[in-house]
Amino acid sequence: MIGIGWRSNLAAWIRERPAGIECLEIIPDHFMDSGGSVLEQLAVDYPLCMHGLSCSLATPGPLDEEYVSSMQRVARVCRPRWASEHIAFTRAGGIDLGHLNPVPPTHANLRILVEHARELQERLELPLLLENITSSLRLEGQMPENEFIIELCRQADCGLLLDVTNLYINSRNHGFDPQTWLDLLPRGIVRQLHVVGFTVDESGRLHDSHDQALQPELLELIARVIHDFEPEAVILERDDSAARSPEIAQELEALHALR
Amino acid sequence: MPCAEQRSETELLAILLSSARQREGFLADRRAWLALMLPEPDSAGLLIRLDAAQLEAQAATLLGKRWRAVAELIPESRFGNSALSAALFREYADQYWPEGHRRHELDALAFLRHCQALGIRISAAELARLEISLGQRSFRLLPVRLQCGRRRKLGMLLLLPGCGRSCRELLLSHV
Numbered sequence: 001m002i003g004i005g006w007r008s009n010l011a012a013w014i015r016e017r018p019a020g021i022e023c024l025e026i027i028p029d030h031f032m033d034s035g036g037s038v039l040e041q042l043a044v045d046y047p048l049c050m051h052g053l054s055c056s057l058a059t060p061g062p063l064d065e066e067y068v069s070s071m072q073r074v075a076r077v078c079r080p081r082w083a084s085e086h087i088a089f090t091r092a093g094g095i096d097l098g099h100l101n102p103v104p105p106t107h108a109n110l111r112i113l114v115e116h117a118r119e120l121q122e123r124l125e126l127p128l129l130l131e132n133i134t135s136s137l138r139l140e141g142q143m144p145e146n147e148f149i150i151e152l153c154r155q156a157d158c159g160l161l162l163d164v165t166n167l168y169i170n171s172r173n174h175g176f177d178p179q180t181w182l183d184l185l186p187r188g189i190v191r192q193l194h195v196v197g198f199t200v201d202e203s204g205r206l207h208d209s210h211d212q213a214l215q216p217e218l219l220e221l222i223a224r225v226i227h228d229f230e231p232e233a234v235i236l237e238r239d240d241s242a243a244r245s246p247e248i249a250q251e252l253e254a255l256h257a258l259r
Numbered sequence: 260m261p262c263a264e265q266r267s268e269t270e271l272l273a274i275l276l277s278s279a280r281q282r283e284g285f286l287a288d289r290r291a292w293l294a295l296m297l298p299e300p301d302s303a304g305l306l307i308r309l310d311a312a313q314l315e316a317q318a319a320t321l322l323g324k325r326w327r328a329v330a331e332l333i334p335e336s337r338f339g340n341s342a343l344s345a346a347l348f349r350e351y352a353d354q355y356w357p358e359g360h361r362r363h364e365l366d367a368l369a370f371l372r373h374c375q376a377l378g379i380r381i382s383a384a385e386l387a388r389l390e391i392s393l394g395q396r397s398f399r400l401l402p403v404r405l406q407c408g409r410r411r412k413l414g415m416l417l418l419l420p421g422c423g424r425s426c427r428e429l430l431l432s433h434v
Contacts, residue, residue, distance in 0.1 A: 140305065
């Protein structure tokens with residue numbers, strides 16, 4: 001299935017059920033205060049998956065009770081096929097950084113992530129996928145990043161939400177071959193993809209600004225991943241409020257052509 | 260900052276990423292900074308080897324993402340100079356890290372109040388919208404200038420809580 005992340009600026013277009021959208025990803029944060037009826041209708045119109053942003057699975061200590069309860073409430077309303085979260089921390093030491101940050105691939109962090117991923121999966125009563133992030137910080141640990149992710153998914157009994165854009169950005173910013181990184185992944189581990197274009201700053205560094213169309217080199221990598229891993233869903237993640245439906249429809253068409 | 264309890268490397272990373280002052284102290288003398296933070300500074304080997312440029316880049320990325328989210332919420336208050344308002348935001352951002360799923364709105368509101376305290380002119384309507392949608396104000400009545408063809412008139416704008424997070428706006432009367 002190919003689909004997009006639900007955003008309020010695209011809501012009217014999504015309601016029309018355009019042909020290019022086969023599934024939707026919803027972010028629970030968008031529905032924590034209201035929007036129950038919108039969610040119910042989306043669940044009627046599309047297969048859904050739910051994507052958490054702020055569980056901060058890599059933070060030592062208990063999970064954020066309020067956030068997990070909100071995810072549970074949203075899941076009860078829209079009955080997604082699976083949920084996903086990031087291999088990252090967003091808060092620690094009493095500070096909510098609000099965005100995703102990496103943790104070193106160590107055995108201690110692996111234990112924390114496995115424990116939290118298992119707990120979240122049980123509490124949501126849904127299969128859980130874990131997503132690789134992009135980061136300017138390349139942290140050393142006790143194993144390479146891809147080995148860490150494979151071990152985490154295996155021990156926590158989770159699938160991988162492979163963000164192809166994040167992988168591509170990291171490979172360019174930190175100088176490694178994304179295909180070599182992918183070669184280690186077992187078939188069957190990748191259940192879903194995230195894709196969106198990147199931006200390049202004046203120093204040549206790539207950023208996941210979530211407001212650009214997919215670049216040809218990225219489409220090439222996405223095509224290889226789709227061919228090699230056969231994910232169940234590919235989600236286009238455009239976050240910019242200026243994104244217009246014709247442009248997004250065109251991007252979805254390009255993704256459909258890769259299958 | 261008091262020494263004492265054993266902090267994880269993740270907690271120390273959060274402290275470093277959230278504060279330019281802490282990063283400055285850390286990068287000036289990593290061992291001394293860690294000795295202030297940890298009873299056993301040698302346990303934080305990762306931080307000793309941390310790449311300074313990457314640390315700064317990650318901190319800048321976090322601030323950039325925060326600023327983009329805030330800037331979308333206050334288009335009228337960006338003073339027509341995005342570089343100036345981004346610089347002002349960087350000055351403010353170290354002091355406050357809002358929490359929860361409405362952190363972008365809380366951030367935007369705190370930033371507008373910070374600007375106001377500095378005597379910088381902001382959009383009163385944007386401030387009121389944020390206060391109302393966050394439940395910090397029940398209504399606001401604001402004078403507004405209206406353009407009717409080639410004539411300008413004064414009107415009153417009533418801002419009220421709407422459904423969920425929204426703020427309802429009614430143009431009440433022409434004076």
